[in-house]
Protein backbone atom coordinates (compact mmCIF):
# COMPACT_ATOMS: atom_id res chain seq x y z
CA UNK A 267 0.00 0.00 0.00
CA UNK A 268 1.38 3.43 -0.91
CA UNK A 269 1.54 6.08 1.82
CA UNK A 270 -1.40 8.38 1.13
CA UNK A 271 -1.58 12.17 1.36
CA UNK A 272 -3.79 14.35 3.49
CA UNK A 273 -3.93 18.14 3.62
CA UNK A 274 -3.35 20.71 6.33
CA UNK A 275 -6.79 22.34 6.23
CA UNK A 276 -9.46 19.70 5.76
CA UNK A 277 -10.78 16.43 7.08
CA UNK A 278 -8.97 13.52 5.43
CA UNK A 279 -11.33 12.11 2.81
CA UNK A 280 -10.03 9.82 0.10
CA UNK A 281 -6.25 9.66 0.46
CA UNK A 282 -4.38 10.86 -2.59
CA UNK A 283 -1.31 9.25 -4.15
CA UNK A 284 2.05 10.89 -4.79
CA UNK A 285 1.28 11.18 -8.51
CA UNK A 286 -2.02 12.98 -7.74
CA UNK A 287 -0.35 15.30 -5.28
CA UNK A 288 2.46 16.26 -7.63
CA UNK A 289 -0.04 17.28 -10.33
CA UNK A 290 -2.45 19.08 -8.00
CA UNK A 291 0.21 21.05 -6.11
CA UNK A 292 -2.21 22.55 -3.59
CA UNK A 293 -5.33 21.02 -1.99
CA UNK A 294 -8.83 22.25 -2.86
CA UNK A 295 -9.18 23.49 0.74
CA UNK A 296 -6.23 25.82 0.17
CA UNK A 297 -4.17 23.58 2.44
CA UNK A 298 -0.90 21.83 1.68
CA UNK A 299 -0.40 18.12 1.15
CA UNK A 300 1.59 16.04 3.61
CA UNK A 301 2.03 12.27 3.84
CA UNK A 302 -0.35 10.62 6.30
CA UNK A 303 2.67 9.03 7.97
CA UNK A 304 6.43 9.40 7.89
CA UNK A 305 8.49 6.33 7.06
CA UNK A 306 11.32 5.38 9.39
CA UNK A 307 14.78 4.21 8.37
CA UNK A 308 16.82 1.96 10.66
CA UNK A 309 20.39 2.84 11.63
CA UNK A 310 21.56 0.01 9.45
CA UNK A 311 19.65 1.28 6.44
CA UNK A 312 21.00 4.79 6.93
CA UNK A 313 24.59 3.54 7.21
CA UNK A 314 24.18 1.37 4.10
CA UNK A 315 23.14 4.38 2.01
CA UNK A 316 26.72 5.63 2.05
CA UNK A 317 27.69 2.83 -0.35
CA UNK A 318 25.26 3.99 -3.04
CA UNK A 319 25.53 6.71 -5.67
CA UNK A 320 23.35 9.72 -4.91
CA UNK A 321 20.58 8.79 -7.34
CA UNK A 322 20.22 5.38 -5.71
CA UNK A 323 19.98 7.00 -2.30
CA UNK A 324 17.20 9.20 -3.66
CA UNK A 325 15.46 6.15 -5.14
CA UNK A 326 15.78 4.33 -1.82
CA UNK A 327 14.14 7.15 0.09
CA UNK A 328 11.34 7.52 -2.46
CA UNK A 329 10.77 3.80 -2.13
CA UNK A 330 10.56 4.21 1.64
CA UNK A 331 7.73 6.71 1.08
CA UNK A 332 6.01 3.98 -0.95
CA UNK A 333 5.11 6.31 -3.78
CA UNK A 334 2.85 4.93 -6.50
CA UNK A 335 5.63 4.31 -9.03
CA UNK A 336 7.31 0.97 -9.54
CA UNK A 337 10.85 0.57 -8.32
CA UNK A 338 12.43 0.37 -11.77
CA UNK A 339 10.73 3.59 -12.78
CA UNK A 340 11.83 5.38 -9.62
CA UNK A 341 15.43 4.38 -10.28
CA UNK A 342 15.25 5.47 -13.94
CA UNK A 343 13.79 8.86 -13.00
CA UNK A 344 16.30 9.47 -10.20
CA UNK A 345 19.17 8.55 -12.49
CA UNK A 346 17.92 11.21 -14.90
CA UNK A 347 17.64 13.70 -12.02
CA UNK A 348 21.09 13.40 -10.49
CA UNK A 349 23.76 12.74 -13.09
CA UNK A 350 25.79 14.75 -15.57
CA UNK A 351 23.44 17.73 -15.08
CA UNK A 352 25.42 18.35 -11.87
CA UNK A 353 28.99 19.54 -12.08
CA UNK A 354 30.42 17.14 -9.49
CA UNK A 355 29.99 13.40 -9.44
CA UNK A 356 29.15 13.26 -5.75
CA UNK A 357 26.28 15.76 -6.36
CA UNK A 358 26.42 17.19 -2.81
CA UNK A 359 30.04 17.59 -1.66
CA UNK A 360 30.60 18.53 1.98
CA UNK A 361 33.36 21.02 2.76
CA UNK A 362 34.95 20.90 6.19
CA UNK A 363 35.65 24.53 6.96
CA UNK A 364 36.46 26.16 10.25
CA UNK A 365 34.79 23.89 12.83
CA UNK A 366 31.75 23.38 10.60
CA UNK A 367 30.61 21.18 7.74
CA UNK A 368 29.25 23.01 4.74
CA UNK A 369 26.82 21.00 2.65
CA UNK A 370 27.20 22.36 -0.89
CA UNK A 371 23.80 22.13 -2.50
CA UNK A 372 24.62 24.40 -5.42
CA UNK A 373 26.27 22.14 -7.99
CA UNK A 374 23.21 21.82 -10.24
CA UNK A 375 22.58 23.57 -13.57
CA UNK A 376 21.51 26.94 -12.06
CA UNK A 377 23.98 27.03 -9.13
CA UNK A 378 21.26 27.28 -6.47
CA UNK A 379 20.07 24.56 -4.13
CA UNK A 380 16.64 24.68 -5.75
CA UNK A 381 18.12 22.47 -8.48
CA UNK A 382 18.24 19.66 -5.95
CA UNK A 383 14.45 19.57 -6.05
CA UNK A 384 13.76 20.95 -9.49
CA UNK A 385 16.01 18.64 -11.44
CA UNK A 386 14.00 15.81 -9.92
CA UNK A 387 10.38 16.90 -9.55
CA UNK A 388 9.74 17.59 -13.28
CA UNK A 389 10.80 14.03 -14.17
CA UNK A 390 8.19 12.65 -11.80
CA UNK A 391 5.72 15.26 -13.00
CA UNK A 392 6.14 14.29 -16.65
CA UNK A 393 5.74 10.62 -15.76
CA UNK A 394 2.61 11.42 -13.73
CA UNK A 395 1.03 13.28 -16.65
CA UNK A 396 1.71 10.37 -18.97
CA UNK A 397 0.27 7.99 -16.43
CA UNK A 398 -2.83 10.14 -15.96
CA UNK A 399 -3.39 10.35 -19.72
CA UNK A 400 -3.26 6.59 -20.03
CA UNK A 401 -5.32 5.90 -16.92
CA UNK A 402 -8.05 8.42 -17.50
CA UNK A 403 -7.78 8.38 -21.25
CA UNK A 404 -7.80 12.18 -21.36
CA UNK A 405 -5.46 14.75 -22.82
CA UNK A 406 -5.05 17.19 -19.97
CA UNK A 407 -1.97 19.39 -20.14
CA UNK A 408 -0.46 21.36 -17.28
CA UNK A 409 0.74 24.88 -16.79
CA UNK A 410 3.27 25.37 -14.05
CA UNK A 411 2.75 28.83 -12.62
CA UNK A 412 5.57 30.10 -10.41
CA UNK A 413 6.13 33.13 -8.21
CA UNK A 414 9.83 33.49 -7.53
CA UNK A 415 12.15 35.63 -5.47
CA UNK A 416 14.88 34.73 -7.96
CA UNK A 417 16.31 31.25 -7.61
CA UNK A 418 13.15 29.15 -7.88
CA UNK A 419 12.18 30.69 -11.21
CA UNK A 420 15.37 29.78 -12.98
CA UNK A 421 15.62 26.36 -11.39
CA UNK A 422 11.98 25.60 -12.30
CA UNK A 423 12.47 26.81 -15.89
CA UNK A 424 15.57 24.67 -16.25
CA UNK A 425 13.79 21.67 -14.75
CA UNK A 426 10.59 21.92 -16.82
CA UNK A 427 11.95 23.14 -20.14
CA UNK A 428 10.94 20.88 -23.03
CA UNK A 429 9.11 18.40 -20.83
CA UNK A 430 6.05 16.85 -22.44
CA UNK A 431 2.49 17.83 -21.61
CA UNK A 432 3.55 20.85 -19.58
CA UNK A 433 4.33 24.54 -20.01
CA UNK A 434 5.83 26.89 -17.44
CA UNK A 435 5.29 30.60 -16.73
CA UNK A 436 7.39 32.43 -14.14
CA UNK A 437 6.65 35.76 -12.39
CA UNK A 438 9.41 37.54 -10.50
CA UNK A 439 9.54 40.91 -8.68
CA UNK A 440 10.73 43.55 -11.13
CA UNK A 441 14.13 44.90 -9.96
CA UNK A 442 13.88 42.51 -7.00
CA UNK A 443 16.40 39.99 -8.32
CA UNK A 444 20.13 40.20 -9.04
CA UNK A 445 21.54 40.87 -12.52
CA UNK A 446 22.65 37.25 -12.74
CA UNK A 447 19.23 35.96 -11.66
CA UNK A 448 17.57 38.28 -14.16
CA UNK A 449 19.83 37.09 -17.00
CA UNK A 450 19.41 33.47 -16.01
CA UNK A 451 15.65 33.81 -16.39
CA UNK A 452 15.53 36.23 -19.30
CA UNK A 453 17.79 34.04 -21.43
CA UNK A 454 15.96 30.79 -20.66
CA UNK A 455 15.80 28.40 -23.60
CA UNK A 456 13.02 25.92 -24.37
CA UNK A 457 9.76 26.04 -26.35
CA UNK A 458 7.38 25.71 -23.41
CA UNK A 459 8.63 28.57 -21.19
CA UNK A 460 7.61 32.16 -20.42
CA UNK A 461 9.07 34.74 -17.99
CA UNK A 462 7.34 37.95 -16.82
CA UNK A 463 8.44 40.67 -14.35
CA UNK A 464 5.80 41.95 -11.89
CA UNK A 465 5.96 45.42 -10.35
CA UNK A 466 5.96 44.55 -6.64
CA UNK A 467 7.91 42.53 -4.09
CA UNK A 468 8.03 38.77 -3.73
CA UNK A 469 5.11 38.57 -1.32
CA UNK A 470 3.01 40.50 -3.85
CA UNK A 471 4.04 38.02 -6.54
CA UNK A 472 3.28 35.06 -4.35
CA UNK A 473 -0.10 36.45 -3.30
CA UNK A 474 -1.09 37.17 -6.88
CA UNK A 475 -0.19 33.67 -8.00
CA UNK A 476 -2.02 32.19 -5.00
CA UNK A 477 -5.13 34.15 -5.99
CA UNK A 478 -4.92 32.79 -9.50
CA UNK A 479 -4.71 29.25 -8.18
CA UNK A 480 -7.84 29.69 -6.09
CA UNK A 481 -9.83 31.48 -8.81
CA UNK A 482 -12.32 28.78 -9.82
CA UNK A 483 -13.75 30.66 -12.80
CA UNK A 484 -10.34 31.26 -14.29
CA UNK A 485 -9.26 27.66 -13.72
CA UNK A 486 -12.43 26.45 -15.45
CA UNK A 487 -11.76 28.73 -18.37
CA UNK A 488 -8.26 27.33 -18.81
CA UNK A 489 -9.58 23.80 -18.73
CA UNK A 490 -12.32 24.48 -21.20
CA UNK A 491 -10.41 26.61 -23.62
CA UNK A 492 -6.92 25.11 -23.42
CA UNK A 493 -7.44 21.71 -21.82
CA UNK A 494 -4.93 22.93 -19.26
CA UNK A 495 -4.76 22.69 -15.49
CA UNK A 496 -2.66 24.94 -13.29
CA UNK A 497 -0.01 23.44 -11.06
CA UNK A 498 2.77 24.77 -8.92
CA UNK A 499 6.51 24.26 -8.66
CA UNK A 500 6.85 26.40 -5.55
CA UNK A 501 7.80 24.60 -2.40
CA UNK A 502 4.11 24.36 -1.58
CA UNK A 503 4.25 21.28 -3.84
CA UNK A 504 5.12 18.21 -1.79
CA UNK A 505 7.20 16.85 -4.68
CA UNK A 506 9.55 19.81 -4.17
CA UNK A 507 10.15 18.79 -0.58
CA UNK A 508 10.82 15.09 -1.02
CA UNK A 509 14.12 15.52 -2.90
CA UNK A 510 15.29 17.86 -0.16
CA UNK A 511 14.82 15.23 2.53
CA UNK A 512 17.23 13.06 0.55
CA UNK A 513 20.27 15.29 0.90
CA UNK A 514 20.07 15.56 4.66
CA UNK A 515 19.93 11.80 4.94
CA UNK A 516 22.68 11.39 2.36
CA UNK A 517 24.92 13.97 4.05
CA UNK A 518 24.55 12.32 7.42
CA UNK A 519 25.33 8.85 6.09
CA UNK A 520 28.35 10.26 4.29
CA UNK A 521 29.74 11.96 7.40
CA UNK A 522 29.12 8.80 9.37
CA UNK A 523 30.90 6.61 6.80
CA UNK A 524 33.83 9.02 6.68
CA UNK A 525 34.22 8.75 10.45
CA UNK A 526 33.54 12.46 10.91
CA UNK A 527 30.73 11.59 13.31
CA UNK A 528 30.31 8.58 15.57
CA UNK A 529 27.12 6.52 15.41
CA UNK A 530 26.09 7.61 18.92
CA UNK A 531 26.62 11.27 18.10
CA UNK A 532 23.85 13.72 17.30
CA UNK A 533 24.38 16.57 14.90
CA UNK A 534 22.95 20.07 14.59
CA UNK A 535 21.91 21.52 11.26
CA UNK A 536 21.67 25.21 10.40
CA UNK A 537 19.51 26.20 7.42
CA UNK A 538 19.22 29.65 5.79
CA UNK A 539 15.47 29.97 5.64
CA UNK A 540 12.91 31.78 3.50
CA UNK A 541 9.78 29.84 2.69
CA UNK A 542 10.61 27.17 5.29
CA UNK A 543 10.94 24.43 2.65
CA UNK A 544 14.56 23.47 3.09
CA UNK A 545 14.39 23.47 6.87
CA UNK A 546 11.12 21.50 6.87
CA UNK A 547 12.84 18.83 4.78
CA UNK A 548 15.50 18.69 7.48
CA UNK A 549 12.79 18.12 10.09
CA UNK A 550 11.37 15.23 8.03
CA UNK A 551 14.86 13.73 7.80
CA UNK A 552 15.03 13.91 11.58
CA UNK A 553 11.67 12.20 11.93
CA UNK A 554 12.82 9.50 9.52
CA UNK A 555 15.62 8.62 11.90
CA UNK A 556 18.56 10.94 11.29
CA UNK A 557 19.96 11.85 14.73
CA UNK A 558 19.61 15.61 14.47
CA UNK A 559 19.32 17.42 17.79
CA UNK A 560 18.88 21.10 16.98
CA UNK A 561 17.57 22.42 13.72
CA UNK A 562 18.69 26.02 13.61
CA UNK A 563 16.63 28.43 11.55
CA UNK A 564 18.77 31.26 10.14
CA UNK A 565 17.06 34.43 8.91
CA UNK A 566 18.17 37.81 7.66
CA UNK A 567 16.63 41.10 8.86
CA UNK A 568 13.23 39.82 7.77
CA UNK A 569 13.35 37.87 11.00
CA UNK A 570 9.70 36.99 11.46
CA UNK A 571 10.63 33.31 11.88
CA UNK A 572 13.22 34.16 14.53
CA UNK A 573 10.54 35.94 16.55
CA UNK A 574 8.06 33.16 15.97
CA UNK A 575 10.34 30.32 17.00
CA UNK A 576 11.27 32.22 20.16
CA UNK A 577 7.76 33.32 21.12
CA UNK A 578 5.11 31.23 19.38
CA UNK A 579 3.65 34.48 18.07
CA UNK A 580 3.74 34.94 14.29
CA UNK A 581 3.12 38.53 13.33
CA UNK A 582 3.60 40.59 10.23
CA UNK A 583 1.73 43.55 11.72
CA UNK A 584 3.92 46.65 11.74
CA UNK A 585 6.62 44.78 9.93
CA UNK A 586 8.22 46.27 6.85
CA UNK A 587 9.53 44.13 4.09
CA UNK A 588 13.29 44.69 4.01
CA UNK A 589 15.30 44.22 0.83
CA UNK A 590 18.57 42.57 1.84
CA UNK A 591 21.63 41.04 0.20
CA UNK A 592 20.11 37.58 0.73
CA UNK A 593 16.96 38.16 -1.39
CA UNK A 594 15.79 34.54 -1.41
CA UNK A 595 15.22 34.92 2.32
CA UNK A 596 13.37 38.24 2.00
CA UNK A 597 10.05 36.67 2.86
CA UNK A 598 7.46 37.56 5.47
CA UNK A 599 4.97 34.75 4.94
CA UNK A 600 6.72 31.40 4.99
CA UNK A 601 4.29 29.06 3.26
CA UNK A 602 5.78 25.81 4.47
CA UNK A 603 5.47 26.74 8.11
CA UNK A 604 1.87 25.63 7.69
CA UNK A 605 3.05 22.06 7.11
CA UNK A 606 5.37 22.25 10.08
CA UNK A 607 2.59 23.44 12.38
CA UNK A 608 0.28 20.73 11.09
CA UNK A 609 2.90 18.10 11.90
CA UNK A 610 3.63 19.57 15.34
CA UNK A 611 0.02 20.00 16.49
CA UNK A 612 -0.97 16.40 15.81
CA UNK A 613 -2.55 16.92 12.38
CA UNK A 614 -5.22 19.24 13.80
CA UNK A 615 -6.45 20.69 10.49
CA UNK A 616 -9.18 22.78 12.15
CA UNK A 617 -6.54 24.50 14.24
CA UNK A 618 -4.15 25.05 11.33
CA UNK A 619 -6.95 26.43 9.20
CA UNK A 620 -7.84 28.88 11.98
CA UNK A 621 -4.23 30.06 12.35
CA UNK A 622 -3.87 30.59 8.63
CA UNK A 623 -7.13 32.51 8.55
CA UNK A 624 -5.92 34.74 11.39
CA UNK A 625 -2.69 35.36 9.56
CA UNK A 626 -4.67 36.35 6.51
CA UNK A 627 -7.18 38.63 8.26
CA UNK A 628 -5.41 39.84 11.42
CA UNK A 629 -1.82 39.49 10.17
CA UNK A 630 -0.88 37.41 13.19
CA UNK A 631 -1.56 34.25 15.16
CA UNK A 632 -0.37 32.67 18.39
CA UNK A 633 0.11 28.92 18.69
CA UNK A 634 -0.97 26.91 21.75
CA UNK A 635 1.46 25.84 24.48
CA UNK A 636 1.80 22.21 23.36
CA UNK A 637 2.57 23.11 19.78
CA UNK A 638 5.02 25.75 20.98
CA UNK A 639 6.74 23.17 23.19
CA UNK A 640 7.03 20.78 20.25
CA UNK A 641 8.42 23.58 18.10
CA UNK A 642 10.99 24.57 20.73
CA UNK A 643 12.12 20.99 21.13
CA UNK A 644 13.24 20.69 17.51
CA UNK A 645 14.05 24.26 16.50
CA UNK A 646 16.15 27.17 17.56
CA UNK A 647 16.60 30.37 15.59
CA UNK A 648 18.94 33.23 14.92
CA UNK A 649 19.27 36.04 12.44
CA UNK A 650 22.01 38.01 10.86
CA UNK A 651 21.90 41.58 9.60
CA UNK A 652 23.49 42.61 6.33
CA UNK A 653 26.59 44.04 7.95
CA UNK A 654 27.25 40.81 9.84
CA UNK A 655 26.47 38.86 6.70
CA UNK A 656 29.12 40.63 4.63
CA UNK A 657 31.61 40.48 7.52
CA UNK A 658 31.07 36.71 7.73
CA UNK A 659 31.86 36.28 4.04
CA UNK A 660 35.09 38.21 4.49
CA UNK A 661 36.00 36.46 7.72
CA UNK A 662 35.64 32.95 6.33
CA UNK A 663 37.43 33.88 3.14
CA UNK A 664 40.33 35.50 4.99
CA UNK A 665 40.68 32.71 7.52
CA UNK A 666 39.93 29.60 5.42
CA UNK A 667 39.96 30.75 1.75
CA UNK A 668 36.36 29.61 1.48
CA UNK A 669 33.98 31.90 -0.36
CA UNK A 670 30.28 31.82 0.56
CA UNK A 671 27.23 33.46 -0.95
CA UNK A 672 25.21 35.84 1.31
CA UNK A 673 22.49 33.26 2.12
CA UNK A 674 25.01 30.72 3.28
CA UNK A 675 26.78 33.52 5.15
CA UNK A 676 23.64 34.24 7.18
CA UNK A 677 23.55 30.58 8.19
CA UNK A 678 27.28 30.57 8.94
CA UNK A 679 26.91 33.60 11.19
CA UNK A 680 23.97 32.08 13.06
CA UNK A 681 25.63 28.65 13.23
CA UNK A 682 28.70 30.15 14.94
CA UNK A 683 26.48 31.61 17.64
CA UNK A 684 24.49 28.40 18.13
CA UNK A 685 27.39 25.97 17.94
CA UNK A 686 27.35 23.70 20.98
CA UNK A 687 29.02 20.35 21.61
CA UNK A 688 27.43 18.73 18.52
CA UNK A 689 28.98 18.82 15.07
CA UNK A 690 27.22 21.44 12.97
CA UNK A 691 26.19 21.03 9.35
CA UNK A 692 25.26 24.13 7.35
CA UNK A 693 23.11 24.00 4.25
CA UNK A 694 24.87 26.10 1.61
CA UNK A 695 22.19 27.22 -0.79
CA UNK A 696 23.90 29.10 -3.61
CA UNK A 697 27.23 29.46 -5.34
CA UNK A 698 28.79 32.85 -4.51
CA UNK A 699 28.81 33.88 -8.17
CA UNK A 700 25.03 34.25 -8.15
CA UNK A 701 25.49 37.21 -5.81
CA UNK A 702 28.76 38.70 -7.04
CA UNK A 703 28.22 42.40 -6.19
CA UNK A 704 27.60 41.69 -2.49
CA UNK A 705 30.45 39.21 -2.33
CA UNK A 706 32.61 41.96 -3.86
CA UNK A 707 31.42 44.40 -1.19
CA UNK A 708 32.16 41.83 1.50
CA UNK A 709 35.67 41.04 0.33
CA UNK A 710 36.52 44.74 0.00
CA UNK A 711 35.18 45.62 3.42
CA UNK A 712 32.41 47.78 1.99
CA UNK A 713 29.04 48.52 3.60
CA UNK A 714 25.83 46.78 2.56
CA UNK A 715 24.24 48.67 -0.36
CA UNK A 716 27.31 50.88 -0.69
CA UNK A 717 27.75 52.02 -4.27
CA UNK A 718 30.40 49.97 -6.03
CA UNK A 719 33.47 51.66 -7.55
CA UNK A 720 32.66 53.06 -10.96
CA UNK A 721 34.66 50.55 -12.97
CA UNK A 722 32.97 47.68 -11.09
CA UNK A 723 29.52 49.23 -11.48
CA UNK A 724 29.99 49.29 -15.22
CA UNK A 725 30.47 45.53 -15.34
CA UNK A 726 27.79 42.97 -15.97
CA UNK A 727 27.20 40.37 -13.28
CA UNK A 728 29.37 37.82 -15.05
CA UNK A 729 32.22 40.26 -15.72
CA UNK A 730 32.21 41.22 -12.07
CA UNK A 731 32.45 37.57 -11.08
CA UNK A 732 35.38 37.00 -13.41
CA UNK A 733 37.08 40.10 -12.06
CA UNK A 734 36.59 38.92 -8.48
CA UNK A 735 37.71 35.37 -9.29
CA UNK A 736 40.89 36.71 -10.86
CA UNK A 737 41.59 38.96 -7.92
CA UNK A 738 41.13 36.10 -5.44
CA UNK A 739 42.83 33.55 -7.71
CA UNK A 740 39.71 31.41 -7.76
CA UNK A 741 39.68 29.15 -10.81
CA UNK A 742 36.13 27.94 -10.75
CA UNK A 743 33.01 29.78 -11.85
CA UNK A 744 30.15 27.49 -12.89
CA UNK A 745 29.70 27.18 -16.65
CA UNK A 746 26.04 28.10 -16.52
CA UNK A 747 27.01 31.47 -15.02
CA UNK A 748 29.89 32.16 -17.42
CA UNK A 749 27.73 31.36 -20.43
CA UNK A 750 25.32 34.21 -19.54
CA UNK A 751 27.87 36.57 -21.02
CA UNK A 752 26.86 35.57 -24.54
CA UNK A 753 23.36 34.18 -24.10
CA UNK A 754 20.65 36.15 -26.00
CA UNK A 755 17.89 37.78 -23.90
CA UNK A 756 14.47 36.34 -24.77
CA UNK A 757 12.11 37.77 -22.13
CA UNK A 758 11.88 41.46 -21.16
CA UNK A 759 8.20 42.04 -20.40
CA UNK A 760 7.10 43.67 -17.13
CA UNK A 761 3.50 44.20 -15.99
CA UNK A 762 1.71 45.73 -13.02
CA UNK A 763 0.94 43.56 -10.04
CA UNK A 764 -2.67 43.12 -10.98
CA UNK A 765 -4.45 39.77 -11.04
CA UNK A 766 -6.36 40.62 -14.22
CA UNK A 767 -3.14 41.49 -16.06
CA UNK A 768 -1.52 38.29 -14.89
CA UNK A 769 -4.44 36.27 -16.18
CA UNK A 770 -4.16 37.96 -19.57
CA UNK A 771 -0.47 37.08 -19.65
CA UNK A 772 -1.27 33.43 -18.94
CA UNK A 773 -3.95 33.26 -21.62
CA UNK A 774 -1.68 34.88 -24.17
CA UNK A 775 1.07 32.38 -23.43
CA UNK A 776 -1.28 29.41 -23.75
CA UNK A 777 -2.55 30.66 -27.10
CA UNK A 778 0.93 30.48 -28.60
Ligand SMILES: *Cc1c(COP(=O)(O)O)cnc(C)c1O
Nearest residue numbers: 417540541542543544594673695
Ligand atom coordinates in the same frame (compact mmCIF):
# COMPACT_ATOMS: atom_id res chain seq x y z
C1 LIG B 1 15.25 29.54 -1.83
C2 LIG B 1 16.50 29.89 -1.17
C3 LIG B 1 16.61 29.92 0.23
C4 LIG B 1 15.42 29.67 1.14
O1 LIG B 1 14.97 28.35 1.08
P1 LIG B 1 13.49 28.01 1.63
O2 LIG B 1 13.31 26.57 1.27
O3 LIG B 1 12.55 28.90 0.90
O4 LIG B 1 13.50 28.27 3.07
C5 LIG B 1 17.84 30.19 0.77
N1 LIG B 1 18.91 30.46 0.00
C6 LIG B 1 18.84 30.46 -1.34
C7 LIG B 1 20.06 30.79 -2.12
C8 LIG B 1 17.65 30.17 -1.97
O5 LIG B 1 17.59 30.16 -3.31
